[in-house]
Amino acid sequence: MLILSRGDVMDLLTLDTCIDAVERAFRLHAEQRTFGPRVLGLPTEDGGFHIKVAGLRGERSYFAAKTNGNFPNNTRRFGLPTIQGTVFIADATNGTPLAVMESGSITMLRTAAATGVAAKFLARPESRTATVVGCGAQGEIQLAAIKAVLPLERALMLDTDQDRAEAAAARATTRLTFRAEAAKDLRQALRESDVLITCTPARRAFVMAADVAPGTFIGAVGADSQGKQEIEPKLLVTATLVVDVLEQCAEIGELQHVLAAGLMTREQVHAELADVVAGRRPGRTRRDEITIFDSSGTALQDVAAAIAVYEKARASGRGTDVVLDDSSTASLR
The missing domain is CATH 3.30.1780.10 (ornithine cyclodeaminase, domain 1)
Structure with a gap:
């Protein structure tokens, strides 16, 4: 062995x-x-x-x-x-x-890889700007995965620790050879972004439906245990929601909060990522469609x-x- x-x-x-x-x-x-x-x-x-x-x-x-x-x-x-x-x-x-x-x-690598796979099918292929919330090691590798599958030219990095956001932006600029900058205003960043990646330990939603621009792809990575939450439940209901594994997301992903609030049922989830990858269910179908990948980690x-x-x-x-x-x-x- x-x-x-x-x-x-x-x-x-x-x-x-x-x-x-x-x-x-x-x-x-x-x-x-x-x-x-x-x-x-x-x-x-x-x-x-x-x-x-x-x-x-x-x-x-x-x-x-x-x-x-x-x-x-x-x-x-x-x-x-x-x-x-x-x-x-x-x-x-x-x-x-x-x-x-x-x-x-x-x-670290497989979590980012799943977001990269999801972005291939759910993000607009011409996406140029990404916002990353949570600038630890996972946030940086998530950005690299998105850059590997989309023609990104710019990234906005946000974190509760501004020094960490600035350091992550500097490393991303060097390693990924494109423009990354630390930001402070999430609402403004969302207005400028095609892609949003959230990878925080938050237990209260901070991404609100009213702030997300039409056509955005969201990789919701942080919710991987009971109680964790980054996305307003209303947004998951109105967007096209793709999960990594349905039953797991129902227990520990963003989906747990939507189900608990009675806002949707398991049957109303658009698809598991496997079915999108295999062509059994469509990925993005409209340019103005908001798509979300609920990544609980499988x-x-x-x-x-x-x-x-x-x-x-x-x-x-x-x-x-x-x-x-x-x-x-x-x-x-």
Whole structure:
């Protein structure tokens, strides 16, 4: 079994590769060539843990389980990443453990990749300006994913910490070779934007229906547990709403609040992303249509990204090989 560090994962998995892998995973899901996904959450006083599991049936079948701890105050309190954990993958035909890898890098890349996939089908193809709310590592990689699939020329970065927004804008300008700037007024930014990405730990809506311009694509990334919320429920009702996994979003995504308020039913959700990717449901159909991707984060993305890392690691000799079952060589005691 391979042990793969964060450095291994980041060297082996590019954003473009991850976008392709995640799109393929959603397509396989539409073709019923997956099992799961399932999620188990366990909140704690300062954060929480979740376990996400899924499998893909391709030329080779894989199972993956991701265990993550999510503690928003880690950086300030301990100098640690917000998200820490592992991804375990196994051969789904015989259960053989194949690899354990650091999960924070997987989570960061696969979350952004799903937004990139959604943007390909739900954003206006001529989109030039994006607003990102939440300028942590996820906000920056989200912008890179949007830039990978749309002809962006400008980004507006907003955060409760203005210094962080300015630093993120400076890095984006350098790394993505286009104009990024820190902004303070969300309403004004929305009037100028074709794309909005929200990736905050907010528990109260701050994106209001009245402020969103016709034709905007919204990638709502922050709501991934019960109680989290970024988008006014009324906006989800009037927009074209696409979810990553319906039942999961009903429990922990933006959809939870719309259902709780009785503003819509599960049947009124436009589609799961898998059905849009596979062509079973339309994506954007009008230039003035507001489209929303409710991204709660699914294990389909984790297994897709982990497979890409594992197969590249095996091909390149990367990682540390360990033997878990050494019973054939160990003496009985």
